[in-house]
Amino acid sequence: MIAYILRRLLYAVPILIGVNLLTFALFFVLNSPDQMARMHLGEKRVTPEAITNWKQEHGYDKPLLFNESASGLARVTDTIFFERSVRLFAFDFGSSDDGRDIGYDISQRMWPSLAIAVPVLLVGLALNISLALFIVFFRATYLDIGAVVLLVAMLSISGLFYIIGGQYLLSKIFHLVPISGYDTGVEAWKFLVLPVIVGVIGGVGSGVRWYRTLFLEEVSKDYVRTARAKGLTERRVLFRHVLGNALIPILTGVVVVLPLLFMGSLITESFFGIPGLGSYTIDAINNQDFAIVRAMVFLGAVLYILGLILTDISYTLVDPRVRLQ
Amino acid sequence: MPLMPVILWTDALVFLLVISAIGFGLYAARHEHLRAPWRRVARSRVGIGTLVVLSFYVLIGLLDTVHFRLPLADQTAGTETSGGTRYGPDFLSLFDAWATPLRERQEKTYSAPFATHLFVKEAITQPDGSVIRDYPRLNYGGRHLKDPTQRGWDILRLTLRGLAEGLIVWGLIAAQVVWSTARRQGIGFMAARDVLLAGGTAFPWRTALGTLAVMLVLGFVAGELALRYHVLGTDKVGEDVFFQALKSIRTGLVIGTLTTLVMLPAAILLGIMAGYFRGWVDDIIQYLYTTLNAIPGVLLIAAAILMLQVYMSNNADQFESLVERADLRLLFLCLILGVTSWTGLCRLLRGEALKLREADYVRASSALGVGHFAILGRHILPNVLHIVMITLVLDFSGLVLAEAVLSYVNIGVDPTMNSWGNMINSARLELARDPMVWWSLTAAFVFMFALVLAANLFADVVRDAFDPRLRGVR
Numbered sequence: 059m060i061a062y063i064l065r066r067l068l069y070a071v072p073i074l075i076g077v078n079l080l081t082f083a084l085f086f087v088l089n090s091p092d093q094m095a096r097m098h099l100g101e102k103r104v105t106p107e108a109i110t111n112w113k114q115e116h117g118y119d120k121p122l123l124f125n126e127s128a129s130g131l132a133r134v135t136d137t138i139f140f141e142r143s144v145r146l147f148a149f150d151f152g153s154s155d156d157g158r159d160i161g162y163d164i165s166q167r168m169w170p171s172l173a174i175a176v177p178v179l180l181v182g183l184a185l186n187i188s189l190a191l192f193i194v195f196f197r198a199t200y201l202d203i204g205a206v207v208l209l210v211a212m213l214s215i216s217g218l219f220y221i222i223g224g225q226y227l228l229s230k231i232f233h234l235v236p237i238s239g240y241d242t243g244v245e246a247w248k249f250l251v252l253p254v255i256v257g258v259i260g261g262v263g264s265g266v267r268w269y270r271t272l273f274l275e276e277v278s279k280d281y282v283r284t285a286r287a288k289g290l291t292e293r294r295v296l297f298r299h300v301l302g303n304a305l306i307p308i309l310t311g312v313v314v315v316l317p318l319l320f321m322g323s324l325i326t327e328s329f330f331g332i333p334g335l336g337s338y339t340i341d342a343i344n345n346q347d348f349a350i351v352r353a354m355v356f357l358g359a360v361l362y363i364l365g366l367i368l369t370d371i372s373y374t375l376v377d378p379r380v381r382l383q
Numbered sequence: 384m385p386l387m388p389v390i391l392w393t394d395a396l397v398f399l400l401v402i403s404a405i406g407f408g409l410y411a412a413r414h415e416h417l418r419a420p421w422r423r424v425a426r427s428r429v430g431i432g433t434l435v436v437l438s439f440y441v442l443i444g445l446l447d448t449v450h451f452r453l454p455l456a457d458q459t460a461g462t463e464t465s466g467g468t469r470y471g472p473d474f475l476s477l478f479d480a481w482a483t484p485l486r487e488r489q490e491k492t493y494s495a496p497f498a499t500h501l502f503v504k505e506a507i508t509q510p511d512g513s514v515i516r517d518y519p520r521l522n523y524g525g526r527h528l529k530d531p532t533q534r535g536w537d538i539l540r541l542t543l544r545g546l547a548e549g550l551i552v553w554g555l556i557a558a559q560v561v562w563s564t565a566r567r568q569g570i571g572f573m574a575a576r577d578v579l580l581a582g583g584t585a586f587p588w589r590t591a592l593g594t595l596a597v598m599l600v601l602g603f604v605a606g607e608l609a610l611r612y613h614v615l616g617t618d619k620v621g622e623d624v625f626f627q628a629l630k631s632i633r634t635g636l637v638i639g640t641l642t643t644l645v646m647l648p649a650a651i652l653l654g655i656m657a658g659y660f661r662g663w664v665d666d667i668i669q670y671l672y673t674t675l676n677a678i679p680g681v682l683l684i685a686a687a688i689l690m691l692q693v694y695m696s697n698n699a700d701q702f703e704s705l706v707e708r709a710d711l712r713l714l715f716l717c718l719i720l721g722v723t724s725w726t727g728l729c730r731l732l733r734g735e736a737l738k739l740r741e742a743d744y745v746r747a748s749s750a751l752g753v754g755h756f757a758i759l760g761r762h763i764l765p766n767v768l769h770i771v772m773i774t775l776v777l778d779f780s781g782l783v784l785a786e787a788v789l790s791y792v793n794i795g796v797d798p799t800m801n802s803w804g805n806m807i808n809s810a811r812l813e814l815a816r817d818p819m820v821w822w823s824l825t826a827a828f829v830f831m832f833a834l835v836l837a838a839n840l841f842a843d844v845v846r847d848a849f850d851p852r853l854r855g856v857r
Contacts, residue, residue, distance in 0.1 A: 084690060214838075216828060339681075339685075
């Protein structure tokens, strides 16, 4: 087991290097630091000195890959690639273009993100599974057909609509919760209610539909027929046998996204003004702060790979048929 | 003076898509394993109903894709010439030309749907010289009414006229269908009508004609009303929202289809190569798509679009007009969306090719000395085409929805381009106004919802028709 995890972790290294090279190429080779400086300074004040100053302030004044003026190891380390990209491997994100420490910002802002993402995941999971079981219990009736049509309609509605509709209904008409904002400590809950509700409802369409297919696939299997043949009630068949077996794909599907919960949701957070990592990223995109975007790309890749490894491990834990070699 | 046709990049790709769709249709018609599922789609009531709705969208989208430039009325002005004629700077499409009344009737600012007066108060000079602050009459919406209180009756009259026109056109089409059914089955006209009404034909003509009736009536009523009023109001700069929503159809369709089209060659080639050759080829290709998958899609798109913006602002002189610039950005968005979404298809194709390479006929041809690439082209590719087709249909609705979200974050299509995402984006501040400006947002959501719902239902039918595993369940 440990050997397997170690090997998977080693396998992650070339992928992270690939991600790193790709982002480096995207951010520095296609657009030189000169162009970035010009973009940030705006058209009016662009003098060669201003560009040099800007580059020096933000540490973009070094050569890209190879520093000829330095000596020894510094030839490779005293470059933008090393300073900006290789250091990411040590989770040293450096500072953003307005001088803040990215690593500190991330550690502060991941908590609001989690405060939304975790309840959305848990409540959504409970709700989706119960709804799907309910629909499967009434399968091949008009209730089933109606529910499926409703689900397809729900997943055809843009996520933006749920957010705007929720804000309008709960905040503007009924004045139940604030439209947006955030507070520290326990007071934050009233700001979290609306995003969580919107997040859960927005996920019902696709979630329930997927779980319904999973359950239906299980229902048509032989062991279910055996369970019925030995006289179990339909309720017992569904809850004990079908749910138990369908939990394997459900659980592993959840494990994949667990690490990515840290990243937060871009749209929800920026709509509700939650100071999490999602709105952090959006702000960085809008302010064209490449350092933050790069850090988030790397963080996302790490978390994605972590999710893959966790999925494999969780398979062995819940499904005795799967063995890691 | 002749018109000057203009082909933008996305136009060219859309034409290519149409041609390849026709080509594929002809190919599928001659191969039973592809024809049978499509026949099943054609027999499905949901499939045909949604297809009718989709075809209206596609029609508008295609009309909006044929671009040209009008010759200038004043041939001494302007600098650009082509064959001695001087052309205006605007790129118009067939749809623009057709909807000229909608396009050119610009108000001053917001007005509600069917309004006769502007949404905001202005200083109006009375005939006697005094100035009051009131809601002025619109320049175009409801201008023909002498007395604005008569609006309700006028709308009713126009609706009925549109209804009648729609029904007449529908009646002609329906009569044609009944007549051809009668001739094919060798029965009388009235008998054929009864057969159709009872839903007794293999092709669900009843559903098709029913949906067509709804769409035609909606279209004609909207058309009649739109000539006199702003059916969905006007936006901040006074543009007709109905026109904007219709123009956005092309953007949505382009994103939904071209994205899959541009990623297809890479996904197909790499996918079947990885599955067929295995070994180091497989390793490299798997590494490639795991790496791309590891980058969060939105961030990759954001990074790429940021880079494009930097490039475009530094090389502004390379782009002749705003339209061309917006078009290139749209194409680039499709490309980058394709990069983030091809991995799923690639993995599916790899798995299928892994299975197929063990099939007897593949082993037989390799034993007979057929080359690898001949096998790939002759045996593997035709047998994975159904996966490609399902992916194309399934991805469509997600991409249309993604466009709205991306444009909201400012990393979608160009802000000058008509798109539902841009409409929502510019409308979100209007909700805070009191009274609320709700029509832009509603229009965008409704148009998008209808397209995505139809596409989703259609995709379900297609998937069920192609996936033999699900056939027993339903």
